[in-house]
Amino acid sequence: xxxIYTVLFFGMMIIGFSQLSSCHNNNxxxxxxxxxxxxxxxxxxxxxxxxxxxxxxxxxxxxxxxxQKYLSENRDKLACIIKxxxxxxxxxxxxxxxxxMPALSKLSDMDIAYILTYVTTxxxxxxxxxxQDEVIKGLKDCKLFF
Numbered sequence: 001x002x003x004i005y006t007v008l009f010f011g012m013m014i015i016g017f018s019q020l021s022s023c024h025n026n027n028x029x030x031x032x033x034x035x036x037x038x039x040x041x042x043x044x045x046x047x048x049x050x051x052x053x054x055x056x057x058x059x060x061x062x063x064x065x066x067x068q069k070y071l072s073e074n075r076d077k078l079a080c081i082i083k084x085x086x087x088x089x090x091x092x093x094x095x096x097x098x099x100x101m102p103a104l105s106k107l108s109d110m111d112i113a114y115i116l117t118y119v120t121t122x123x124x125x126x127x128x129x130x131x132q133d134e135v136i137k138g139l140k141d142c143k144l145f146f
Contacts (some may be wrong), residue, residue, distance in 0.1 A: 028121060032129040039118025042111055046104055047119075055123035061099050063092040064123075071124040078119075078130075079112050079138035109135045 028036065044053075050062040057064035065071070070092055071078070085103035089096055107115070109132050116130035 027127050029127075029129075032117060032121060032127065035114050035117035035129050036121050037118075039114035039116070040122070042107075042115050043118050046107070047115065050101075055119065057092075060095070060097065062101075063090060063095070063097040065119050066123045067092045068124045071120055071126070075120070075130075075134075076138055076141065078116050079109075079135040080142040082112050082115065083107065083139055084142060109139070 047065075051057055051065050055065035074081075081101065082104050084105070085101045087100040089098045091097075104112075112135045113130050113132045116135070120126035120130055121128075
């Protein structure tokens with residue numbers, strides 16, 4: 001029985017990795033790739049309706065998640081934005097957006113780490129895991145940003 005679970009686990013991992021093959025960043029270590037696979041599932045559920053399947057956003061309503069400069073410069077704020085939402089103007093790729101983003105307060109720290117690993121590796125140029133510790137620190141420092 002244990003062998004069956006092991007085979008199923010590795011089969012699911014292969015399927016998950018193949019889904020990420022369209023990712024432009026193919027230099028991910030195994031942990032980062034696992035986080036990204038889990039993040040892709042969560043992204044589809046919680047983020048894709050507004051930000052698009054490819055992170056392209058929705059016209060002038062919802063910003064794209066493809067601004068590598070923004071992702072990099074605001075890495076320490078991203079967990080806070082997901083958990084608590086965002087209101088007010090934001091400039092992405094030189095365009096101004098002013099549609100409120102709802103809070104996803106029910107997501108766990110780990111879920112946020114998965115989503116951010118997916119977003120920063122798939123739509124950004126990061127090749128590293130967005131760790132749970134990084135999320136916890138970002139959420140602790142939230143009040144300093146907003």
